[in-house]
Amino acid sequence: MPDLTIIIPNFNGKSFLKECFNSLKNQNYPFEVIIIDNASTDGSADYISNNYPEFTLIRNNTNRGFAVAVNQGIKSTDTEYVFSMNNDVVLEMNCISNLIECLKKNSNYFAASSKMIQYHNKTKIDDAGDEYTILGYTQKVGNGKSTDLYQSAREIFSACAGAALYRRDIFDVIGLFDENFFAYMEDVDISYRAKIYGYKCIYCPKAVVYHVGSATTGSKYNRFKIRLAARNNVYVPYKNMPWPQLAFNFLFLIFGFLIKYLFFLKNGHGNDYITGLKEGLNSLNKIDKIEYKRERLNNYIYIEWLLIKNTVKNIFL
Template structure:
């Protein structure tokens, strides 16, 4: 049987949220046919017990080799499906949201379609982003000027369909042929920046990421827990992403600006940034999962 959409959910200790997401999929499809694969990345809670008891999803058991690896395993488990919906387990899909994203994907030159993302209280989440550049890591995002701010902040901007550099990876509809052409999601990031990398590599090939405001999802956030270690990964992966796409001297500059930015957060009382400053300056202190402990500029 052929399906309009293959849904890939990457789960890690998500027992408390995964069923809530699965319950919203049928109304979000609005008549589209779909098959769902939940990739469990080595959960230690009762996620697998919950998933195995259901008959509406294929369970793919995977060791914890990272989010991008989970996405790739999920796509591999759904051969023949040409449109892939990648979801975090802590998302709730609004009625008709997948149908709306699917229509946009068919009507545009998009590799990726991103929905409007709301916070649990119904407020808009700033899910749209600009490409990382040196000025945007200088800690001047509070100015709200595009040259300094990676976030697209103006609420009015979120009212219309538009091409963006990249968008939050909590819910993305992706063309499978683009996924294949790019060799899938880059597993070396382990966690964070993989969606940025995917959209920017697609852009390099002439494809776009399109924001569709009529597709609405709610992102609960933090379902798998945020720790000092994951914060360090996020900071390091931003440097890695930039360094891979620019000359060596630019990578050094981005690293230095990242140190200054994280130091400013330390001075403002954000304790987890102490660890990120250390990781930026001391390769041996970096998480082994990232495999970037051999050079001062992480790659």
């Protein structure tokens, strides 16, 4: 019986599925596959059912979002590890076993993040681990830089759920992905939560994947994605920071949101970004804040140091 389940949410990704699924054949680690189809209208579900009967297919009647879909997959299995994978990701040979090897190095590791390379420009990195900043948004480390870089394993703030391995039993401790996020930043949120509980994430450079990017939403910058990400950028600090930490970081967060607004204003999406921020502020009553516990004080101090360090690196490197 495999101790790994690969979980692939899908929404209208039929054109990507064959290459994505074929890359699973290059893995030398046993696994089972669960695909959650979010009411695709492009024939994805029937294509999977007809051509890949060995995969477990869960069909949703509506598009319930990435977070719900991954949670459905996690709830449907009891394997020791779960691998969350976007439908527009192609795995390089032995990617899975390299992630397993990284995660096994320390029982305190919650997640292992792959080295994501741009599918359409395989000389450039897409993401070599996510770093959350005091400004309230995430830096995709290495984005656009040479694939020759980031060759060493290192601790990171968050593993990108587009191609990340998680230790299943830790979900039982910290909870699953927050379904209020729908999509975007849900992986940062759960990694943040894991850090509050004292767990860590690691970047695994030998686990290589190729990522098309924005396959579901259609483009890097679009109204839906910008609005949703802006809303979720409000949720993350509100949910995970206790009130004293939130007060300390407040001006930095406001400054960070202003920088993002000016960026999107220049690109013609200023109103979409503001709409997302307003939606986040107006719906905070839906978000359950993580309960502050005194015994986790050192974890909060460590997280604050990481936020400051990541911000400085983002500015000067």
